[in-house]
Amino acid sequence: MPHTVELLAVGTELLLGNIVNTDAQMLSQGLSDLGLNVYYHTVVGDNPERLRQAVTVAKSRADIIITTGGLGPTCDDLTKVVLSEAFGKKLVFDERSADRIRAYFARLERPMSENNLQQAMLPEGCTVFDNDWGTAPACAFEADGKHVILLPGPPRECTALFRNRVVPYLRGLAEGIILSHTLKIFGMGESALEAMLRDRMNAMENPTLAPYAKEGECELRITAKAGTEAQAEALLAPVCEELCQLLGDKVYGMDVPNLESVVLDLLKKTDKTLGTAESCTGGLIAKRMTDLPGASQVFHGGIVSYVNQVKANVLGVPQDLLDQYGAVSAPVAQAMAQGARKALGTDLAVAVTGVAGPTPDDRGNEVGLVYVALAQEGGVQVETLHCGTIRARTRTVAASHALNMVRLALQGN
Amino acid sequence: MPHTVELLAVGTELLLGNIVNTDAQMLSQGLSDLGLNVYYHTVVGDNPERLRQAVTVAKSRADIIITTGGLGPTCDDLTKVVLSEAFGKKLVFDERSADRIRAYFARLERPMSENNLQQAMLPEGCTVFDNDWGTAPACAFEADGKHVILLPGPPRECTALFRNRVVPYLRGLAEGIILSHTLKIFGMGESALEAMLRDRMNAMENPTLAPYAKEGECELRITAKAGTEAQAEALLAPVCEELCQLLGDKVYGMDVPNLESVVLDLLKKTDKTLGTAESCTGGLIAKRMTDLPGASQVFHGGIVSYVNQVKANVLGVPQDLLDQYGAVSAPVAQAMAQGARKALGTDLAVAVTGVAGPTPDDRGNEVGLVYVALAQEGGVQVETLHCGTIRARTRTVAASHALNMVRLALQGN
Numbered sequence: 001m002p003h004t005v006e007l008l009a010v011g012t013e014l015l016l017g018n019i020v021n022t023d024a025q026m027l028s029q030g031l032s033d034l035g036l037n038v039y040y041h042t043v044v045g046d047n048p049e050r051l052r053q054a055v056t057v058a059k060s061r062a063d064i065i066i067t068t069g070g071l072g073p074t075c076d077d078l079t080k081v082v083l084s085e086a087f088g089k090k091l092v093f094d095e096r097s098a099d100r101i102r103a104y105f106a107r108l109e110r111p112m113s114e115n116n117l118q119q120a121m122l123p124e125g126c127t128v129f130d131n132d133w134g135t136a137p138a139c140a141f142e143a144d145g146k147h148v149i150l151l152p153g154p155p156r157e158c159t160a161l162f163r164n165r166v167v168p169y170l171r172g173l174a175e176g177i178i179l180s181h182t183l184k185i186f187g188m189g190e191s192a193l194e195a196m197l198r199d200r201m202n203a204m205e206n207p208t209l210a211p212y213a214k215e216g217e218c219e220l221r222i223t224a225k226a227g228t229e230a231q232a233e234a235l236l237a238p239v240c241e242e243l244c245q246l247l248g249d250k251v252y253g254m255d256v257p258n259l260e261s262v263v264l265d266l267l268k269k270t271d272k273t274l275g276t277a278e279s280c281t282g283g284l285i286a287k288r289m290t291d292l293p294g295a296s297q298v299f300h301g302g303i304v305s306y307v308n309q310v311k312a313n314v315l316g317v318p319q320d321l322l323d324q325y326g327a328v329s330a331p332v333a334q335a336m337a338q339g340a341r342k343a344l345g346t347d348l349a350v351a352v353t354g355v356a357g358p359t360p361d362d363r364g365n366e367v368g369l370v371y372v373a374l375a376q377e378g379g380v381q382v383e384t385l386h387c388g389t390i391r392a393r394t395r396t397v398a399a400s401h402a403l404n405m406v407r408l409a410l411q412g413n
Numbered sequence: 414m415p416h417t418v419e420l421l422a423v424g425t426e427l428l429l430g431n432i433v434n435t436d437a438q439m440l441s442q443g444l445s446d447l448g449l450n451v452y453y454h455t456v457v458g459d460n461p462e463r464l465r466q467a468v469t470v471a472k473s474r475a476d477i478i479i480t481t482g483g484l485g486p487t488c489d490d491l492t493k494v495v496l497s498e499a500f501g502k503k504l505v506f507d508e509r510s511a512d513r514i515r516a517y518f519a520r521l522e523r524p525m526s527e528n529n530l531q532q533a534m535l536p537e538g539c540t541v542f543d544n545d546w547g548t549a550p551a552c553a554f555e556a557d558g559k560h561v562i563l564l565p566g567p568p569r570e571c572t573a574l575f576r577n578r579v580v581p582y583l584r585g586l587a588e589g590i591i592l593s594h595t596l597k598i599f600g601m602g603e604s605a606l607e608a609m610l611r612d613r614m615n616a617m618e619n620p621t622l623a624p625y626a627k628e629g630e631c632e633l634r635i636t637a638k639a640g641t642e643a644q645a646e647a648l649l650a651p652v653c654e655e656l657c658q659l660l661g662d663k664v665y666g667m668d669v670p671n672l673e674s675v676v677l678d679l680l681k682k683t684d685k686t687l688g689t690a691e692s693c694t695g696g697l698i699a700k701r702m703t704d705l706p707g708a709s710q711v712f713h714g715g716i717v718s719y720v721n722q723v724k725a726n727v728l729g730v731p732q733d734l735l736d737q738y739g740a741v742s743a744p745v746a747q748a749m750a751q752g753a754r755k756a757l758g759t760d761l762a763v764a765v766t767g768v769a770g771p772t773p774d775d776r777g778n779e780v781g782l783v784y785v786a787l788a789q790e791g792g793v794q795v796e797t798l799h800c801g802t803i804r805a806r807t808r809t810v811a812a813s814h815a816l817n818m819v820r821l822a823l824q825g826n
Contacts, residue, residue, distance in 0.1 A: 015451045017441030018625050021434055024456070028430030038428045039463055043437070043454035050452055057470055156803075212431050276717070282703025283696030286717040290695025293771050293804060301719040303727070304689070304699040310714040314727065314756050343727050358706050391706060 005031055005038045006062035008054060010070035010079045011153055012045040023068040023151075023158045030162055034170055035178040035225060036064070046070065048082055055086045059146060066166075069153030071136040077118055079150060087143035089123040097128060097137040104135050129165035133157045140169055147173070178225050179232035181240050184253045184262075185218040186404045193218050196246075207239050216397040217259075220247075252407055259403040260288045266410040267298035274406060275344030276302030277315055277336040277351035279327065280370060284399045285350065300344045305336065315339030326363045328353050330371050330382045337375035337382075348376045348409065350402045357391045370398045374405045381405075418444055418451045419475035421467060423483035423492045424566055425458035436481040436564075436571045443575055447583055448591040448638060449477070459483060461495055468499045472559060479579075482566030484549040490531055492563060500556035502536040510541060510550040517548055542578035546570045553582055560586070591638050592645035594653050597666045597675075598631040599817045606631050609659075620652050629810040630672075633660075665820055672816040673701045679823040680711035687819060688757030689715030690728055690749040690764035692740065693783060697812045698763065713757045718749065728752030739776045741766050743795045746784035754788045761789045761822065763815045770804045783811045787818045794818075 007027055013019050024041045031038050039062065044054045051070075058065045070079030077091075084091050098120035105112035119136050122128060129138040134157040140149040149166060151158050171177055185193065190213035194201075197220075201209045207224035222239055226232035244251050253262045267274055276285045286302035289295050303314050308327055311317040316339040317332055325331045336351035354370025355361045368387040373380055385401055387394035420440055426432050437454045444451050452475065457467045464483075471478045483492030497504050511533035518525035532549050535541060542551035547570040553562040562579060564571050584590055598606065603626035607614075610633075614622045620637040635652050639645035657664050666675045680687055689698045699715035702708050716727050721740055724730040729752040730745055738744045749764035767783025768774045781800040786793055798814055800807035 009454075014437075014454065015441055016445050016625075017438045017443075017451075020438040021454070024427075025430045025433040028428055030430075032429050038430075039458065039460075040467070041422075041427065041434070041454070041456035045452065047452075053474070054453070061466070275723075278696075278699075280703075281700075282708070283691075283699030283715060283717065284703075286691075286696030286719075287694075287700045290693075290697075290717070290719060290769075291805070291808075293769075295695070296719050299719055301717040301723040301727075302696060304696065304703070304715040304717070306699075306703060306709050306712055306714040310688075310757055313758065314714075314716070344723055345726065356703075356706075392704070395703075 003037055004062050005036050005064045005066060006040045006042065006058040007038060008058055008065055008067045009041070009043045009153070010046065010051060010067060011043070012047075014043045014069075015045045022155050023153065026155070026159050027066060027068070027162060030167060031066075031170075033178065033180045033221070033223065034167065034174075035223070036170070046078055048078060051078065051082045052086065055083060059086065059144070062146070064147040064149065064170075066149045066151065068151050068158055071119065071138070071150060071152045077121065080121065080123065083148055083150060084123045087123075087141070087146070087148060089125070089141060089143060091121045092124045094120050094122045094128060094137070097122065100130065100137070101135050127169065129161055129169070131157060131161060132164075133160040138165065140166070176225055176227045177229055177232055178223060179229060179236060180221050180223040181236055181254055183220040183222070183240065183243060183247070183251050184256055184258075185220060185247060185250050186216075186252050186259060186400060188218060188247070188250050189213075190218050193220065204239075207235055209239075209243075215393065216400050249408060249411070252404065258288075259400055259407065261292055263403050263406050263410070264289065264292050264295055264298065266407060270410050272347040272410065273298050273300050273345075275300045275340045275346035275349040276402075277340035277349060278302060278304050279306060279311070279336070279351075279353040280356040281352045281395050281399045281402070282306060282356075284395055285352065285402055288399060288403070300346050303340055303343065311336060311339075315343060326361070326365070328355055328361055328363070328365045328369060328371065330373070330384065333371035333373035333382050334375070334380045337373040337380050341375045348374065348406060350374050350406055352398050352402050354385070354387070354394070354398055356394050357389060368394050370394065370401075372398065372402045372405060374402075374409055376409060416450055417475050418449050418477045418479060419453045419455065419471040420451060421471055421478055421480045422454070422456045422566070423459065423464060423480060424456070425460075427456045427482075428458045435568050436566065439568070439572050440479060440481070440575060443580060444479075444583075446591065446593045446634075446636065447580065447587075448636065449583070459491055461491060464491065464495045465499065468496060472499065472557070475559070477560040477562065477583075479562045479564065481564050481571055484532065484551070484563060484565045490534065493534065493536065496561055496563060497536045500536075500554070500559070500561060502538070502554060502556060504534045505537045507533050507535045507541060507550070510535065513543065513550070514548050540582065542574055542582070544570060544574060545577075546573040551578065553579070589638050589640045590642055590645055591636060592642060592649060593634050593636040594649055594667055596633040596635070596653070596656060596660070596664050597669055597671075598633060598660060598663050599629075599665050599672060599813060601631060601660070601663050602626075603631050606633065617652075620648050622652075622656075628806065629813050662821060662824070665817065671701075672813055672820065674705055676816050676819050676823070677702065677705050677708060677711065679820060683823050685760040685823065686711050686713050686758075688713045688753045688759035688762040689815075690753035690762060691715060691717050692719060692724070692749070692764075692766040693769040694765045694808050694812045694815070695719060695769075697808055698765065698815055701812060701816070713759050716753055716756065724749060724752075728756060739774070739778070741768055741774055741776070741778045741782060741784065743784050743786070743797065746786035746795050747788070747793045750786040750788035750793050761787065761819060763787050763819055765811050765815050767798070767800070767807070767811055769807050770802060781807050783807065783814075785811065785815045785818060787815075787822055789822060 126139040126141040136152040224235035305311040341349035357367035373382040539552040539554040549565040637648040718724040730748040754762035770780035786795040
């Protein structure tokens with residue numbers, strides 16, 4: 001199987017900085033999961049001559065070239081024209097793709113212009129990847145000993161086509177298959193995780209382990225190569241189990257998107273409802289819960305109490321607690337959680353109060369000091385965090401910590 | 414002045430997809446503001462041989478090469494070593510940079526390891542860019558008719574060094590200067606904006622106009638070239654004024670970061686307070702307001718009423734309104750805004766209720782239907798939006814629309 005990949009993004013909007021090349025990140029992650037080495041990303045504008053030069057360079061140093069962008073109807077299909085030419089392929093009209101494009105417009109009840117059918121011109125003999133997420137068909141061809149894959153630029157289309165069409169295609173090129181599981185970890189830094197696993201990581205060959213840091217979280221990717229999916233799974237299972245045992249409840253899920261989705265699933269499974277009371281996170285926890293479709297089944301809502309008056313009047317935090325301990329304190333966090341549980345009528349409520357910064361609060365509490373409280377039947381617990389001095393990071397970490405407390409409480413049930 | 418730029422990012426973490434190349438976006442925007450043409454972005458891993466090849470390619474096609482990353486103490490200063498070698502420069506120890514690194518660690522009261530001083534090795538004869546945001550000094554040199562600029566990878570350091578050190582350096586290379594203003598526009602699509610301005614854009618040479626689309630918003634960048642800043646400003650002023658007149662209250666600000674910051678400033682200026690009641694946006698408006706330091710002066714908080722029970726109990730929406738019109742309706746949006754204004758004790762309150770999707774609500778309201786209401790002394794107004802079928806976009810557009818209603822109300826005062 002060919003092993004080295006170059007990603008070639010085509011789009012002047014990238015060179016102007018109007019958009020960021022998130023396709024490159026998504027593809028790089030996916031390709032690395034397949035055991036392929038991405039050696040270069042190149043970005044070039046909507047300019048045939050410079051694209052031609054970039055293709056020449058890519059051809060000289062990669063086995064697989066994956067392009068993103070330049071497949072739209074308005075830009076003369078720049079990418080297809082240049083890549084086909086560079087590999088000596090003619091563009092031919094693909095009737096099936098044309099039918100799919102016509103059907104796409106009919107489904108949306110939108111008029112189709114003739115140039116949309118230009119998108120059905122494809123390199124002769126290519127493998128067509130049906131695009132169920134837009135109009136531009138993606139495709140792959142082999143020529144001059146190289147594999148060329150053309151994908152549309154819009155991230156939603158690019159991601160869906162890669163996962164559903166390109167990954168199986170690339171697996172088909174390989175002799176065996178490569179399979180990964182990802183453990184999602186909260187409450188442990190990447191360096192601590194790496195120190196704990198270093199000897200194991202160095203000793204392992206198949207599967208392999210790789211830790212990654214995300215904002216305030218870690219991931220541990222376990223990857224196995226084998227002849228079949230079942231064999232790869234058999235290699236992965238005992239390692240995943242051992243790591244889960246080792247890391248205990250720091251692992252909040254395997255192959256799950258994020259903490260909030262785990263919390264949502266647990267709430268549904270245990271038939272519990274959740275509410276929030278947020279001061280320094282200012283709605284971020286509620287926003288993350290409601291990013292998920294279907295949250296309204298179990299997430300009642302939240303109260304953003306950014307000033308004391310709202311803490312007292314809406315959440316019912318006793319004024320003497322606010323006077324005595326200040327808004328950023330464990331007793332107030334507890335009262336906020338209990339008040340939210342009552343006001344929102346939920347089984348659980350989580351509350352956050354802290355100093356997001358950039359300056360300490362009027363009582364001199366340091367930037368990054370945060371209290372998180374969880375109220376449920378039978379009581380309320382509170383935890384103290386020191387999140388550092390970066391405002392956005394403090395808010396993210398505090399929100400994640402709150403969600404993680406909910407997760408642990410629900411798993412304890 | 415040299416005109417074409419290649420950005421060369423060095424870092425295996427980019428090729429693995431662990432991080433996204435936001436430096437490239439930031440630099441591309443800044444360079445395009447300076448009137449420089451970025452023709453290529455290249456990303457290469459921490460591999461000397463492949464970096465060497467990438468430098469050879471960049472040298473053949475760009476006047477200015479700007480590298481990001483690979484200046485840390487742990488990766489053997491890969492970027493500096495390879496770039497210096499490629500341009501026949503020796504690395505020499507820069508005593509002043511070494512002193513700054515020692516002082517940096519002393520200030521943080523952290524021990525310094527000897528390899529940190531490796532960062533003071535710099536290409537001979539280079540211009541040193543003092544790094545007040547980290548330890549790695551950045552630098553620029555000229556050789557073989559090319560300009561080479563080396564920047565650290567961490568976005569915070571890279572951005573600060575670029576804005577404060579590199580922009581003045583590049584301006585110094587030019588004969589005149591280039592100055593831009595950006596009008597931020599809400600309530601008008603990019604294509605409508607382009608159609609309105611097309612003739613003008615084609616007729617203009619200095620200043621020039623360029624529209625950009627952001628999620629649910631537009632920007633219009635006006636750029637002038639002149640001998641001095643005052644001359645550039647004199648070219649820009651009448652054009653900006655004319656465009657502001659033409660676009661009227663669609664322009665929410667010039668050279669401002671976002672809608673929420675404009676709302677925050679207006680609230681402070683008019684000495685008014687704001688609260689929110691959010692259903693389908695689920696806390697996003699409150700989150701955006703509290704992204705901004707100092708919001709607590711004027712933003713009291715919000716209520717996320719994701720279920721009817723919270724709309725009735727916390728916001729005081731009459732049950733018969735909910736029964737008769739359903740949660741997604743103009744009367745309920747109005748009652749939510751009025752209820753939030755009362756519960757939160759604010760001058761203004763904005764409320765959002767709608768169908769974020771992916772499926773229509775139980776009354777058959779289409780996905781993307783949203784009502785936004787604004788309550789203030791003297792009454793409540795409500796507007797109806799159709800935001801389309803993408804959940805995240807609907808939430809962003811609805812939140813922006815709500816913030817824009819607040820802006821217009823405050824500007825009317």
